[in-house]
Amino acid sequence: MLALQVLLITVYGLCLLLLLGFSLTQWQLTRLARRVYAAPVLPAPPAPAEWPLVTVQLPLYNEQFVVERLIDACAALDYPAGRLHVQVLDDSTDETVALAAARVRHHAARGLHITHERRPERTGFKAGALAHGLTCTAGELVAIFDADFLPEPDFLRRTVPHFFGPGSARTGVVQTRWGHLNEDYSLLTQLQAFGLNAHFFVEQVGRQAGGHFLNFNGTGGIWRRACIEDAGGWHADTLTEDLDLSYRAQLRGWHFHYLPQVAAPAELPITMDALKSQQFRWTKGAAETARKHLRQVWRSKQPLSTRLHATFHLLNSAVFLAILLMAVLSVPLVFVRALGAEQLRPVFYLAAFFLLALVPLTFYFRTAWQQAARQRPAPMGFGGQLLLFLAFSMGLSLHNSRAVMLGLLGRRSAFIRTPKLGMVAAGAGGWRGRRYRTSRLLGGLTVLEGLLAAYFLFGIGAGFYLHEYGLLPTHMLLATGYGLVFYYSLRHA
Template identity: 50%
Template structure:
């Protein structure tokens, strides 16, 4: 029994140590987030030109009007530099697959860009197999009649899924720059005007904007998703940029320099996160990514649990696949050691769920083995050393969801109250996803291939909107969901055990795990009924 006790303790402690180190590296990004980033000078204009320019449409013609280039700085991010003296040609790619409910909204938004109409084209990379094809055809016909350069591009075979569509679409793109939007986004009219000027720096290969949430207040599930995503699109992205680390193009709501795509080896379909993959390759080839925290691109969050889980599976498995593929290149590169360490933490981020899962599962037998370990002088106070990781997470999420640029205009007291209420529930949800995400991570590291499964969206923006159709939803119960129900019972037993043994060391931890697994199980089963 003593051997078993020390084996359990070793696995638990190693998992907790991994989580703590990862959290401290994240805290380092928070430190950089709070620092001033490098100053971005506005591009030079021709002699006699105004000190800055913005676009204005008047009677169908494009004119330039002056505006000031003096720019405030928040969290190291400058407002967009002045528009360049010319408007480079841009290809806007919309890679889609069966997006009946949202593609029309996206096409309308892109057509509303306040960028000279003769200086951008719209390519709808349509791999759809349903009524979406006809809907897109009608939209293309409508906008072509109004003078837009817009095409519906249909491939004979859907090879390589989204990466394959982007790879094939790049060969047809006429733009020096390529903007990409997933179907659930609704970019602002000023998107190109606010992003293209950053490419006056020839080393910038990508400009990425911050994801905003159209339906954040729809449900508790969407609020918790927003809480999590806000960390990546504030502390992580800005922190990496200010620290000179490798960043990430997020697959949508960004613009690529065509030359940076080519330098990185082009879109490759051998991972489910082709965006992260090409991001790393293009940066190792010498280009950098510019992240704009102050430029938001609204998008729709998944509103039902199984769609959310399918998105998580793709991101976690794809992250593991990309780590398996790119970590050797990172460590053989000429990056400084600190940048290599942060890049490694970035690529291994999905692995955190595996260690959360192990930590949770092994904490239960550890609870019942404390008396055995105590004979050898072991004290449960030892675990207090790992509180630094939890405090780091609290600080990071607080800054991202209360103090960030996106929250500057919101009521401070209300934001704090919302954070205090949601953060414990977020911890529970994250821990409840650890079984599901661990399976995805292990599949990624094993090299098991699976298709790119899109996340269905239904044009739901407010609490008044409802699912109008069961189309695109799956109604199958899987073993992982059953396992989540079993783990809920397992951790409820642990809560009972804490009071039975009069050892409450893990009681809050186990209660959150029971809540998280129980909620994931409940909503997964409940939302299966939507597809029936």
């Protein structure tokens, strides 16, 4: 019995140690980012003497609710006449095809170089579409926008010059920050914006300041065509073709430039199946990319700090495995604390020390929240938003852990798009008539999420009954998070 208790505590402690390591890397990136924000803003590079040929690629697959606004927004981009080519890469099988064709004809009649590319089959999903598009254009630079994005007219004028400034010959990507068209639509969108802001206001800024590997975020950025080709082109063997190509390019010596001051507004998923689809693709794809590139990263001549940051970057989705394992073990730990051997009690105080991992994470999210608040008023106070975000992230740990395990094991799965419904205004309603089903929300995984919510409620009750309150905050977060995920899964079914 004592051996089992020791094993349980050991595994729990190792999970906490992993979380602490992840938290400390975020703390260092936050320090680097804060130095950037405290420094004077550098002037933008001058416009190039001759603007290069730019191709704007719009990969589409069944986007009937947003395709027209996307094409119209890209047709309105301010760029010298004759130097812009808009490619609508349309693999759709529904009404999107006719809607896209009509908007392409409209803008072509007005003199815009815009083409509607249709492949005979959707080989390679998004990566295949982007690769196919390159064979049909001569653009030196390639901007990419997913269907839910609405770039501002001056997007190219503000980003293209960064490929031609001093020392920019090896700049392979210019990435911009994602804005949020519908952040205030619901609690679900507010929590997503909170998490994404941390990545774009802190993580990307810190990685750039520290000279570490960045990632192209799949959209809202521009590639130098020569960089894509030198790195081997788009591959479809992971669900995150953007992260995969980012690492191949940087291992080849290309540099990425991130512009937090330029925002590319986009629509956040408003339904749970859409969010889970996106989370599955991101977490599984990151694990697949780690499996593909981590060994090469450690064999490279990059500085040790860069290799360490790259490791946590590629394996950050594995944090969900640690969270899930800790969560499941935390309820038995209540009984071990109350009824276990007396000599084990000091170990719990040592384990509690690792809960200090929340301090660097609070610093990380607080910095992002402050920067985001400069752009627009925050929808709620920082403390409440942080606690709800942490709870919700914990609630997604079962779903995301499954994705991570599939990725690490090399199990292939289809590229499931994130449905975009064109719903921006808060309280607009009507989303039930705009459905793209991506999965069975009421499947076995959802039932398990509901059972886990009940399991952690039991942990809260056990803590009160046994007068063991050390894990009470954790169980309250877990019960809230799994309860929210289960509630939204039922509501959006």
